[in-house]
Amino acid sequence: MxxxxxxxxxxxxxxxxxxxxxxxxxxxxxxxxxxxxxxxxxxxxxxxxxxxxxxxxxxxxxxxxTGYYMGVNAFSDLTPEEFRTIFLRKQVFKPDAEKNIKYATSHLRVPESVDWRDHGAVTEVKNQGNCVSGWAFSSTGALEGQYKILNNISVSLSEQQLIDCSTVYDNEGCSGGLIKLAFKYLRDNGLQAEADYPYIGQDGQCQYVESKLVVPMLFTTVLIEELNENALVHGIASLGPVSLFINAEGIQNYAGGVYDDSEKCDNSKDSLNHGVLAVGYNITGNYFIIKNSWGESWGENGYIRMVKGVNICGISLVGSVPIIV
Structure with a gap:
């Protein structure tokens, strides 16, 4: 109250x-x-x-x-059309010829709530700027979570390396990319720390240095794809922060509360246009906790809570977790 x-x-x-x-x-x-x-x-x-x-x-x-409120933020001088053009790109999800581990919904009970921020498995909120690189921030966020869970060390990883270097895996840098292609690149090449390969928010030449790797090569990816919200809940609870794509068209003015406006964002797979990171959920409160990459002045200090139960904005359609081996 x-x-x-x-x-x-x-x-x-x-x-x-x-x-x-x-x-x-x-x-x-x-x-x-x-x-x-x-x-x-x-x-x-x-x-x-x-x-x-x-x-x-x-x-x-x-x-x-309605369960959420709006507020003025860095996007308040943009029309919805400009916002979509500058910050969002629709993704084309092609069939994957590689064998991937599918994460099936477990019948085991999960905790009433999980928030990986409480366990230090989520780094600070970052800001992608005018580069369409939500896919890169989502990818590094999931890997940062796994690194903390495995090694009990928190480290901020390099989105810029993904932008510059994963183009050979068909990502398009600041013009957009796919999380699964980012993980394929990382599986073969590893990833440096943000401190050694800092973010500049624009396309650049690949400056990957193998001797400065923080996360090694060789990990597998657990996919939570086209299943349901139960699978997403179990994935978050049992594995850690989960990389997701959502349709972000309706959240330009979001400032707080539980986002529940399904009319403002399509929930079909072909409408997904922005990479984010699911870091928790609350069953009683009926929401997922989503980390964004639009800076701390947007939303709830850079986060958005999204309602459970209706596949809001396509939240449960495409998710993955990189498991370091």
Whole structure:
């Protein structure tokens, strides 16, 4: 109840401010600079449209008709079409000729809730910038989790190595990629630490150095593909953080709560367009805990809780976990 009162108070304060007040605050917080007054006016008009969407939605949230609320974030000067074009890419999932381990849903009982952040198996939230590299952040996130579980050491791994070097495995760097192709690359080449191969958020030349590997070559991948949410729950509980693809079109303005708006995002496999990391679930609360790569200022400090039971945004269609051997 206390958090609801705080949020309601915040909404009242927000509504008391003018659009121009919000605009100046938005530009300062997200370091927005526009090339000329014409562009700034255009962005301000889009920002105002997004403000109205946010305000109207949050009225529904306060009335209890939706489980999540919206807020201003770094994407608030973009139209939905621009947001999709810049940050999302639909994936083409081709049949895999290789033999992969399929993870079948276990009949064993699972804990009521799991959050791998509580076990140090999830690194800090990162920011992919304008590079369409959610697939790389999802891949490294799952591998970071496995490395912590196996070695009890937390290390931030290099997304930039995947962007630069896994193109030979048919990934497309900042134009998009597939998690399973990233894992194939890593299986054959290993991965360096973020500190040794830092993120620049754009395509670059492969600078892989074998002597600096943190995660060795040779691991297998457990697939949780086209099964159901039970399999995803069991995968998270028994294996660790799970790499996923979702349809992220409806979460541009997400700020908190349990996302439950199935009308805003398609849940079919051919609509999946963004890589994320499932780090936990809560059966009583009826949600999955998802780590994103849009920085800590988005969502719940970089995370989104997504409702269980309806395959929201295709959450249970394509998942995988890299197991270090």
């Amino acid at each position: 206390k958090s609801f009162i705080v949020f309601a108070t915040t909404i009242l304060v927000v509504n008391a401010l003018t659009d121009l007040d919000h605009w100046h605050s938005f530009k300062a917080k997200h370091l927005k600079v526009y090339k000329n007054i014409v562009e700034e006016k255009q962005r301000f008009n889009i920002f105002q449209t997004n403000l109205r969407i946010i305000e109207e939605h949050n009225i529904k949230y306060n009335q209890g008709s």
